[in-house]
Amino acid sequence: MKRLFLCCFGFLLLACGEAVIEKPENLIPKEKMVEIFHDLALLKAGGDNLEPILEYKGITIMDYLYDKHGIDSLQFVESDLYYASVPLEYQAIYEEVDAILEKRKNAMEGVSKKKNDSVRKARKQKRDSTNLAKTSKKEQEVN
Numbered sequence: 001m002k003r004l005f006l007c008c009f010g011f012l013l014l015a016c017g018e019a020v021i022e023k024p025e026n027l028i029p030k031e032k033m034v035e036i037f038h039d040l041a042l043l044k045a046g047g048d049n050l051e052p053i054l055e056y057k058g059i060t061i062m063d064y065l066y067d068k069h070g071i072d073s074l075q076f077v078e079s080d081l082y083y084a085s086v087p088l089e090y091q092a093i094y095e096e097v098d099a100i101l102e103k104r105k106n107a108m109e110g111v112s113k114k115k116n117d118s119v120r121k122a123r124k125q126k127r128d129s130t131n132l133a134k135t136s137k138k139e140q141e142v143n
Helices: 002-016 030-056 061-069 073-085 087-142
Strands: none
Touching (some): 030 061, 030 087, 061 073
16 A cells, blocks of 8 residues: 555655646546555555455456446546646545545454453453352362
8 A cells, every 4th residue: 555655655755846637538537546546555455365266267457447436447547647747636536545544444443452351361261260160160070
């Protein structure tokens, strides 16, 4: 995600000095760009784990995104170039993507914590029942 963000930030810096590019006819709406960049970040984060699966099925990440969002490569490139030429819009898109990713991360950490707590509780109950059984067995031997 950081690499993607830095790459896009680089485009943003390059675009700062140039004039705004004319708005393309088939401009992808800002909200949809957020969804596309969010999906792209997730797919890129899957990296080494996801790549062999996609490769085996003959799918590239970008082709998958184009199909999923009903766009084509030219539409994406033109829209990306346009938004990059409007730095505040581009920054807003990436801040929104970052906020969504942060929200997902926090949710996953919450699930992980609950899972760890329930595992810890189950282990404690097992230890307690084992200790209780050992104590009962010793008491029976004494009597």
